[in-house]
Amino acid sequence: xxxxxxxxxxxxxxxxxxxxxxxxxxxxxxxxxxxxxxxxxxxxxxxxxxxxxxxxxxxxxxxxxxxxxxxxxxxxxxxxxxx
Amino acid sequence: xxxxxxxxxxxxxxxxxxxxxxxxxxxxxxxxxxxxxxxxxxxxxxxxxxxxxxxxxxxxxxxxxxxxxxxxxxxxxxxxxxxxxxxxxxxxxxxxxxxxxxxxxxxxxxxxxxxxxxxxxxxxxxxxxxxxxxxxxxxxxxxxxxxxxxxxxxxxxxxxxxxxxxxxxxxxxxxxxxxxxxxxxxxxxxxxxxxxxxxxxxxxxxxxxxxxxxx
Numbered sequence: 001x002x003x004x005x006x007x008x009x010x011x012x013x014x015x016x017x018x019x020x021x022x023x024x025x026x027x028x029x030x031x032x033x034x035x036x037x038x039x040x041x042x043x044x045x046x047x048x049x050x051x052x053x054x055x056x057x058x059x060x061x062x063x064x065x066x067x068x069x070x071x072x073x074x075x076x077x078x079x080x081x082x083x
Numbered sequence: 084x085x086x087x088x089x090x091x092x093x094x095x096x097x098x099x100x101x102x103x104x105x106x107x108x109x110x111x112x113x114x115x116x117x118x119x120x121x122x123x124x125x126x127x128x129x130x131x132x133x134x135x136x137x138x139x140x141x142x143x144x145x146x147x148x149x150x151x152x153x154x155x156x157x158x159x160x161x162x163x164x165x166x167x168x169x170x171x172x173x174x175x176x177x178x179x180x181x182x183x184x185x186x187x188x189x190x191x192x193x194x195x196x197x198x199x200x201x202x203x204x205x206x207x208x209x210x211x212x213x214x215x216x217x218x219x220x221x222x223x224x225x226x227x228x229x230x231x232x233x234x235x236x237x238x239x240x241x242x243x244x245x246x247x248x249x250x251x252x253x254x255x256x257x258x259x260x261x262x263x264x265x266x267x268x269x270x271x272x273x274x275x276x277x278x279x280x281x282x283x284x285x286x287x288x289x290x291x292x293x294x295x296x297x298x
Contacts, residue, residue, distance in 0.1 A: 027275045065235065068176070068242030 017077040023070025030063040094182025101167050101179065109163075136157075145173065146294040150204065154293055156197070162286040163256065165285035169278025173270060178278070181244040190237025193289055236288055243281045247273035 036043040042049050115129050125133050139159045143151040168179045179185045201210050214225045228258065251269050255262040 057280055058284055058287060060278050065239045065242070068239060071246055072219065072238070072242050075249070 013077045017074040020070045020073040020077065024067045027064050027067035031060045034059050034063065087222050092182055092184075094179045094185055094260035096184055097171050097176035098179035099166065100176060101164065101171060105164060105167065112179075143290065146290045148298055150294075150297055154200070154290075154297075158290055158293075159201070161289065162282060165240075165278055165282035167283055169240075170274050172248070172274050176246060178244045178274075180240045183241060186237045186241030186244075188237075189240060189285070190233045193233035193236050193292070194230070196289075197296050200293060204297045231294060232288075236285055240281055240285060243277055247277055255295050264284050269278055 004006075034056055038052050041052050088104060091099075107175065110131055112132050114135065116125070119125060119129075124130075132294075138157055139162065140151070143155045147149060149155060165180075172178050180189070189225065201213075205213070214229075215222050216225060251266075254265065254269060
């Protein structure tokens with residue numbers, strides 16, 4: 001019985017890790033949107049391509065954060081569960 | 084002494100090595116620049132560093148209206164340290180920011196530098212008024228905001244570096260000897276590109292929050 005509980009908890013932790021990684025959807029949408037808007041801006045104003053690229057990459061690096069939180073939670077669930 | 088150094092976690096060891104290297108190299112070049120006469124032209128690495136300092140100064144004048152002279156050395160040091168630290172795995176060191184203590188240290192550093200400079204420059208009374216900005220009932224929300232942004236800044240660095248190193252570890256362990264072929268591209272993306280972008284993002288955010296707190 002104790003063994004069953006242990007395996008059950010471990011499996012649930014892995015399922016939780018898989019669910020936590022679903023946070024990657026949000027940053028994916030956000031970064032794609034930022035890239036699309038940057039392409040539009042470059043199409044409208046091709047001489048500003050340098051500054052548009054810098055702002056786009058900075059904004060994407062900021063948007064990435066929420067996805068990374070999900071990844072950290074997944075790592076905690078996989079490696080740091082106290083069993 | 085040696086035992087104490089070797090018993091540290093790899094990330095902390097790399098952080099100490101990078102700090103000491105930076106101190107020595109920057110002292111040498113600082114002495115070189117101080118010995119230059121106004122008519123001399125710097126050359127080589129000195130020229131690169133002088134140009135970098137000029138670039139950061141120009142960048143900081145956009146953020147700070149009055150106090151850029153106070154904060155630019157601090158922010159430039161942070162930018163240099165983070166760019167070196169995040170690319171440290173190229174020379175065989177462990178990236179310091181993949182250690183949680185170092186990442187939380189950076190959060191703490193951002194928090195304390197913002198709070199102290201706000202208290203010193205704006206005086207405690209004005210600072211308290213700023214925290215009660217729209218209405219006094221907003222004080223708890225403002226306090227949480229003051230705490231959470233620096234925390235998120237350190238955690239962002241930690242997440243990026245640890246995800247890069249874990250993915251590199253996975254791919255190397257799956258590919259075995261063939262990892263030598265794919266390794267350069269992996270390091271180019273995860274260490275050089277993401278590392279430098281994250282260093283720049285931390286520097287930008289710290290500039291924005293510092294200038295928002297003191298001006």
